[in-house]
Amino acid sequence: MDPTPRAAFDPRAITRPDPALLRYYVITTVVGTLCLLPITLVALLPSLFKYNTLRYRFDDEGVSMAWGVLFRREINLTYRRIQDIHVTRNIFQRWMGLATVAIQTASGSATPEMSIEGILEVDGLRDFLYSKMRGARGETEGAVAGTEPADEALGLLREIRDELVALRATGGAPASGTGEAT
Numbered sequence: 494m495d496p497t498p499r500a501a502f503d504p505r506a507i508t509r510p511d512p513a514l515l516r517y518y519v520i521t522t523v524v525g526t527l528c529l530l531p532i533t534l535v536a537l538l539p540s541l542f543k544y545n546t547l548r549y550r551f552d553d554e555g556v557s558m559a560w561g562v563l564f565r566r567e568i569n570l571t572y573r574r575i576q577d578i579h580v581t582r583n584i585f586q587r588w589m590g591l592a593t594v595a596i597q598t599a600s601g602s603a604t605p606e607m608s609i610e611g612i613l614e615v616d617g618l619r620d621f622l623y624s625k626m627r628g629a630r631g632e633t634e635g636a637v638a639g640t641e642p643a644d645e646a647l648g649l650l651r652e653i654r655d656e657l658v659a660l661r662a663t664g665g666a667p668a669s670g671t672g673e674a675t
Contacts (some may be wrong), residue, residue: 502617504551510611513589515544517611520585549609556596556622558607568607574598574623579605580619594618 518540526532547560555571577597584628586592593614595605 502614502621504618504621507549507551507612507618509549510544510547510615511591511612513591514547515541517589517591518544544611547611551621554599556607556609558609570596570598570607572622575622575626575631578619578622578626580615582615592622594622596622604611 519537522540523533523535526536542562543560546562548558550557555569555574557567557569559565559567575596576599579595579597580592581595582592590613591611592610594609594615596607596609598606600606609618
């Protein structure tokens, strides 16, 4: 057992991918081009640019990801739009402690809306995203927020019940005068 307590996972601290992602890009490019040096260098350029410009931001409303030099791309997703989260790890990613967190929305596309790469604490990130997409805002806040509409409706139903009981007890007719007293 580890006697040192672990710090709580805070996704807001994640702004850049881990440097292991750059090593992963190099390995997959070298393996993919079968070690032909000129092709490897050309094929590695897009990955290098993506790694150097890749930025993440997690806030109370959602998650955003931006990258690109010539063609800047930015994706902003609110937590309520997230439909599903997939974590994938190929053999190189497992070896390096990395994974890809793919976020699906109801956009109708077969590909994920956002793929977060280069994160070492993938389980913590996945759990954080699941809690946000399910609408959890903390135990006390979620419990109060979840019961407010039900309490309001229950109060209204009790008022109606009390008025009906009073009406029946007095034998009076409804205020509109069109109904019958029971």
